[in-house]
Amino acid sequence: MSASRITFYSNPQSRAAVIHWMLEELGEPYDTVYLNYQGAMKTPEYLAINPMGKVPAIMHDGQVVTEGAAICAFLADQYPQKNLAPAIDSPSRGAYYRWLFFAAGPLEEAITMKSLGMPIPADKSAMLGFGTLERTVDVLEQAVSSTTWICGEQFTAADVYVGSAIRFYMQFGALEPRPAFKAYVDRITQRPAYQRSAKIMEQAMAKSQQ
Incomplete structure (x- = not known):
């Protein structure tokens, strides 16, 4: 070996x-x-x-x-x-980067501020990369609802990262367990890896x- x-x-x-x-x-x-x-x-x-x-x-x-x-x-x-990544010339390559860094950036920031009990005044939301928690979660729900995996029908490293985030945040009550999130987590946790x-x-x- x-x-x-x-x-x-x-x-x-x-x-x-x-x-x-x-x-x-x-x-x-x-x-x-x-x-x-x-x-x-x-x-x-x-x-x-x-x-x-x-x-x-x-x-x-x-x-x-x-x-x-x-x-x-x-x-x-x-x-x-x-x-584990769409080809560079694939139409899914943009979505792959988009959702990897959406989960690492706006989603994590929004969830962290919620977990720390930090209220965001309505007139200050434009100063934050995620805007509002509600909008961030709605966008994430839409992303995992339209196709089997985050970039389409190909499982990628973006699913590893996004799926881990959703599972973790729901497990600790930081993310509302919406049906789309639960279905997505069910799919990832069935993977042998x-x-x-x-x-x-x-x-x-x-x-x-x-």
């Missing part, structure tokens, strides 16, 4: 779960390094990889990539034969608590 080209830095209680799933969809060998929050993530060695002192991060052939959406997009491009990643996270969590 050839040596792994990917080293993945993770913690079982973190957003790194998104990348566990992405790596399982990719189907390439990878090495996982689990880091705790106050110890290993704050060492000079790891801060040289991610100065933010957070996970997820990956090292791929010497290249460091952080931020979940960026990691998903990077890995999909590094392994085009896996069909998702189920493998969930098992990996469960095992890592159990080991960290021993």
